[in-house]
Amino acid sequence: MLNMFSKIVVPYDNSELSKKALDTAITLAKQDNSIKLDVITVVNSNYTAYHYGVYAIDPIRKTQLEEANKMLKDVEQELSELPNQTNTHLIEGSPSASIIDFINETQADLVVMGSRGLSGLKEVFLGSVSHYVVQKSPCPVFIVK
Numbered sequence: 001m002l003n004m005f006s007k008i009v010v011p012y013d014n015s016e017l018s019k020k021a022l023d024t025a026i027t028l029a030k031q032d033n034s035i036k037l038d039v040i041t042v043v044n045s046n047y048t049a050y051h052y053g054v055y056a057i058d059p060i061r062k063t064q065l066e067e068a069n070k071m072l073k074d075v076e077q078e079l080s081e082l083p084n085q086t087n088t089h090l091i092e093g094s095p096s097a098s099i100i101d102f103i104n105e106t107q108a109d110l111v112v113m114g115s116r117g118l119s120g121l122k123e124v125f126l127g128s129v130s131h132y133v134v135q136k137s138p139c140p141v142f143i144v145k
């Protein structure tokens with residue numbers, strides 16, 4: 001069954017469930033070293049400041065990007081144990097739309113993500129990002145809970 005899935009995408013926000021999703025994807029990738037693994041994190045940064053050139057040294061955006069980069073370094077550390085081809089990506093934009101664009105552009109064939117993310121609310125089963133991705137993804141979505 002695993003050779004049905006040769007390109008796996010893990011949307012990662014550093015939440016416990018996204019860590020669990022990453023571990024699941026790593027376990028899947030270990031079954032076959034031709035499986036490619038892409039981990040993406042989307043930073044919803046301040047676009048207004050971003051567009052205004054030299055005045056754009058927006059401290060919040062800078063901190064967000066630095067934190068995301070640090071987080072992806074840790075992910076890369078974890079991925080380095082795999083013989084598979086792996087990549088991490090830092091994208092700026094709306095998380096839901098950027099994840100779907102990435103899946104379409106890279107023609108991924110499986111997404112592995114958490115049911116919930118960083119927001120603490122537990123009343124609903126899916127967060128807004130996982131809900132959107134399940135609805136719009138052209139490929140199967142493996143929801144880790």
Ligand SMILES: Nc1ncnc2c1ncn2[C@@H]1O[C@H](COP(=O)(O)OP(=O)(O)OP(=O)(O)O)[C@@H](O)[C@H]1O
Binds near residue numbers: 021
């Ligand atoms: N900014 C992001 N970049 C990459 N992946 C993300 C991002 N935000 C969420 N995800 C992925 O989506 C999963 C579900 O998170 P989601 O954001 O939907 O839930 P939530 O944070 O609990 O709720 P909400 O954000 O709607 O308040 C996460 O486990 C992670 O896999």
Ligand SMILES: [Mg+2]
Binds near residue numbers: 117118119127129
């Ligand atoms: Mg969230």
